[in-house]
Amino acid sequence: MLIIRTGRIGEPEVIDTTVKSSTGIGRFFAPSWEIVGGHKRWAAERAGEQPPSWTLKYAAIDDEQYVAAYKQLLRARWKQYAPELRNWLQGKGVVTLACYCSRGKFCHRDTAAEILLQIAQAWGIDAKIE
Numbered sequence: 001m002l003i004i005r006t007g008r009i010g011e012p013e014v015i016d017t018t019v020k021s022s023t024g025i026g027r028f029f030a031p032s033w034e035i036v037g038g039h040k041r042w043a044a045e046r047a048g049e050q051p052p053s054w055t056l057k058y059a060a061i062d063d064e065q066y067v068a069a070y071k072q073l074l075r076a077r078w079k080q081y082a083p084e085l086r087n088w089l090q091g092k093g094v095v096t097l098a099c100y101c102s103r104g105k106f107c108h109r110d111t112a113a114e115i116l117l118q119i120a121q122a123w124g125i126d127a128k129i130e
Contacts, residue, residue, distance in 0.1 A: 002089065002127035004116050006109040007098040014098035017112055025088045028081040029097060029112040031070050034058050039066045039106075063106050070108055074115055089125060 007014045009021070016022045017029035019036055037058035044051035045060055061069065089095075095116065101107035113129050120127035 002092055002120050002125050003094045004113045004120075004127060004129045005094065005096040006107075006113050007096045008103065009098050009100050011096070011098060013094075014096045016099070017097050017109060018099045020100070025081070025084060028074070028077055028085060029108075029116075031066075031108050032073055035061065035066055035069050035073065035108075038069075039063075066106075066108070067111050070111055071115070074112075085119065086123060089120060089123070 009016060009018065015029070016026045018026075019030045019033055022030040037055040038061035041051040041055035041058055042060035042062050044055070046062075051060075097109045097112050097116065099107060099109050101109070117127050117129055
């Protein structure tokens with residue numbers, strides 16, 4: 001059984017899924033700067049704060065738009081990463097997808113975990129999210 005978890009960068013044995021520092025298979029799960037920047041801009045504006053200056057070049061996107069754009073990005077990457085992802089999953093017991101977001105806040109890693117569960121199940125791998 002494959003156990004899929006989410007965590008934070010800095011915890012042991014995690015897969016970095018950030019746009020900032022991911023490598024290898026973690027790049028498949030990384031959002032784009034456009035998605036991250038747009039969401040950070042939206043969150044700041046929603047809170048009545050000045051968005052970080054680097055986000056101003058991106059259109060603000062809310063949580064729902066983020067998830068839709070993120071899923072579209074993963075679909076676009078699928079052909080490139082599917083063979084590597086299948087190889088990587090073989091024999092895995094636990095996979096922890098991580099980023100810099102605090103637990104309990106909106107984060108792409110939750111959507112990534114759901115997508116990974118769907119992929120594993122489609123390939124006949126018994127899996128669950130913990």
